[in-house]
Amino acid sequence: MKPGIDYIGISTPFYCNDGKGHFLFHKRSKNCRDEHGKWDPGSGQLEFGLTPEENVLKEVEEEYGCKGVIQKRLPAHSIFRELDGCKTHWIAIPFFILVNPEEVKNNEPEKIEELEWFALDQLPKPLHTGFHFTFTKFIKDFENISTQTS
Numbered sequence: 001m002k003p004g005i006d007y008i009g010i011s012t013p014f015y016c017n018d019g020k021g022h023f024l025f026h027k028r029s030k031n032c033r034d035e036h037g038k039w040d041p042g043s044g045q046l047e048f049g050l051t052p053e054e055n056v057l058k059e060v061e062e063e064y065g066c067k068g069v070i071q072k073r074l075p076a077h078s079i080f081r082e083l084d085g086c087k088t089h090w091i092a093i094p095f096f097i098l099v100n101p102e103e104v105k106n107n108e109p110e111k112i113e114e115l116e117w118f119a120l121d122q123l124p125k126p127l128h129t130g131f132h133f134t135f136t137k138f139i140k141d142f143e144n145i146s147t148q149t150s
Helices: 052-064 129-137 139-147
Strands: 009-011 014-017 022-028 069-073 077-083 086-092 095-098 112-119
Touching: 014 052, 014 139, 052 069, 052 095, 069 139, 077 129, 086 129, 129 139
Parallel strands: 009 086, 014 095
Antiparallel strands: 014 022, 022 112, 069 095, 077 086
C-alpha cells in the first residue's frame, strides 16, 4: 500500500530559512517518488512513534545534514493532487525551521540534484505542487518569517 494513494499520507514539510529572508530549496532527482526536476523545500512522511515536531527535525537533519530550530508551525491542511493520472491525498503539518546556512549540506545526493537559497520574490521554477499550494495559502506567514531577523 502506498501513502497518499491507497490511504491518506501525513507529511511534515519544512521551510528552512536563514533568518534573513532566504529559504532553502532542493531540486528533486529522478530517484524521488514523484515530481522529478521540481524545486521543493523538503518534507518527510510522519513516522510511527514520532511527534510531528520530532519528525520534522529528524527529516531536516537527514536531508540537509544540520540541526534546525522550529520557529512556527502552520495549520495542518489537506493537499490534493493528481500525478500521472493518479489522485493523491496528503495531510501536511508544515513548519518554519531556522538553520545555519554554513551547516547545510546535501545529505541525500541520490534524491537531491541541487541545493540553493532563494528570496520569496525569486523562487525557482517549477515548484513542487504541494509546496506551491501551501505557499499560496499561507503567503502572509512566509512574508512574516522572511522579515524576522535571527
